[in-house]
Amino acid sequence: MTKENFLERQPMTADRNSTTGDKTSDKLRSVSALHVARQAGVSRSAVSRAFTPGASVATETREKIMRAAEELGYQVNDLARGLLANQSRLVGLVVTKPEVGFRAHLAAALTKALIHRGNVPVMINTGQTEQELISAQRTLLGHRAEATIILSGSPPSSFFELARRNGQPLIVIGRSEPEADHIQTDGSAAAKLAAALFVARGMTRLGLAGSLSGTPTITEREDAFCAEAARLGAEVVIARGRDTDYAGGLLAGKSLIDNRDRPQAIFCVNDLIAFGVMDHARQVGFDIPGDLAVIGFDDVPEAGWLAYQLTTFRQDPETMAAKAVALLDLRQRQPDLAPIRERFNVPLVVRGSFVPHDAEQLLRSSS
Amino acid sequence: MTKENFLERQPMTADRNSTTGDKTSDKLRSVSALHVARQAGVSRSAVSRAFTPGASVATETREKIMRAAEELGYQVNDLARGLLANQSRLVGLVVTKPEVGFRAHLAAALTKALIHRGNVPVMINTGQTEQELISAQRTLLGHRAEATIILSGSPPSSFFELARRNGQPLIVIGRSEPEADHIQTDGSAAAKLAAALFVARGMTRLGLAGSLSGTPTITEREDAFCAEAARLGAEVVIARGRDTDYAGGLLAGKSLIDNRDRPQAIFCVNDLIAFGVMDHARQVGFDIPGDLAVIGFDDVPEAGWLAYQLTTFRQDPETMAAKAVALLDLRQRQPDLAPIRERFNVPLVVRGSFVPHDAEQLLRSSS
DNA sequence: CCTCGCGGTGCACAGCTGTGCAACAGGTGA
């Protein structure tokens, strides 16, 4: 319209809205910075600079470009941008069964925090086979993802090797992993506290509802509970369902409760398991906490439901997600740091399924 | 090692493992097809062809290349590939609160199905503001995502316009959306059936536990239930919590039950709401289904828990995810088709919270 | 022995962006 000092010989790709070409064979090309440059009467570099924060562009020029971009519906091509930087803003979340229990809340909190940070969270919902995990990581590397966050499972060492070779930051949540940055809750301290609180209430026949899954997170809690109970002179009966879910809780509950000398209190490594245990106990006629005390782990929302009122250790997904993002920041600033370990402890949320000694006193004195 | 007929002048980027360069300023360049070509003693095109299914490469050459790629840890750069094709394998899932209720299961099923299809699912966990939705869609367009799937919320028309202009397939789940492909369950038929089943059991004072959220999916169920009940001459009391969650159910339950002439049966638009209603009813001493019958919607796993045994309409997340993927296939094959609507109905899963007349007969005759 | 066909391979280009470098305009101080 005004001056046309850009290269005219450049063969523009015809009219974008023409319906002559067969759309089926080739994907419609989208509007690029060159289109915007032509529309605004500036060079393509100027367009690039207008969309780069801190670049040197005159205010007037930037506005002109932005107007043109708006008209044409221009969107910076993140593929080209990433190609040049050898880095995309993708962050992979590797997780199995992301719909279940605490994992669902953690995954949701992570996606939210990552989006807030300007990242693009990719949800890799896959199995735990070495084959599947490596395949997932290859996909992420192919897209030059910024980092990979592992929410569940125990990746093989080849997995870490692959990430290391490609300079890909890795964050493991839950598992203690000396080769990579990891975040975990102090399940050991919590389990010990559970045992101590049971014993302090005079309970000496304890139960542990665990799982055969063999996850490090879970076995840590199991071992700590048993050790502390033994140290305090209490007897522990162990029952394990197959998975760390409601069905597993039902099974463990059956095994623990349908017995001559059933335990007076049960520590469940998981809220879901606790729900199963409680439901079975009630079905066979026991009162909670009258006949049986129960403590869980996670504090998923269902723990607060009237049907359960479960006393449990609270893992806060938002806090953990914030921690993971902070760790990612740090790792990107200082890639050569030794693996970092973040371990934080979990408060007990007291509800109806078990009231510790001192809490009861507190309640009584306050009334 | 053998012949070296490739261009020698090409300035290779020094030694990849050298620690002389400052890693902090620039991201480590990864191994490209050129490195593999040099290692295997072939041209770069050959490498590209070796990784392209159906391309013309001699078997011997391909094996040589694959060996070299393995040694170097080569991974095709999907950014460059996508840049050329103007299309990445990303698929966006736009969803709010992906950790809650049925949405969690649907989102998980979708990510699984998409990964199985070779896609990279991106979880956009964001609010429902027009601003937020548009921003999410711009991110996806910037990465040249293959498609966007909307799991919740009612995007503004500018959203559809943006997708249309960029040739981006859009699939809406739950909402009836004339402008785009959409999948929905026949909530209307289900709600009608619920009303009819209640009336068939001689119940004439009915309750509806809904929500103020105003989601089209929810209001469809509400309206259909009320209409059918009215048609059958039954009275309906309506109560609505704020959200379609447990807390909303508690509130609705209070409002419906703590009344002189409480309903004999309640249809809840959602399993979570049903749990809240049931818990409140039991807390004030009512038996289910003796004093109060309840029907829910979704059939989340909790509905099968012993504490609830909720009779509810089953939405199968796997089926819906498969449907969505099939729709995506079809849309990519034929981009110019008119918007497609997939609507399928949901079976009633009978459990303890309400047993329909015929089902009871069946049970009695079978014993 | 010549020609033809065909499978395989290399060259070169396109796709879109960020940025170093040089050029240029305009303002300012001497």
Place this chain on the structure above:
DNA sequence: TCACCTGTTGCACAGCTGTGCACCGCGAGG
């Protein structure tokens, strides 16, 4: 008026891949 400095802009290159086109070698058929 002139030198100088600063802010702005354009050019050109790099980054990595897929693929059309041309070429080449080799086996087969006449």
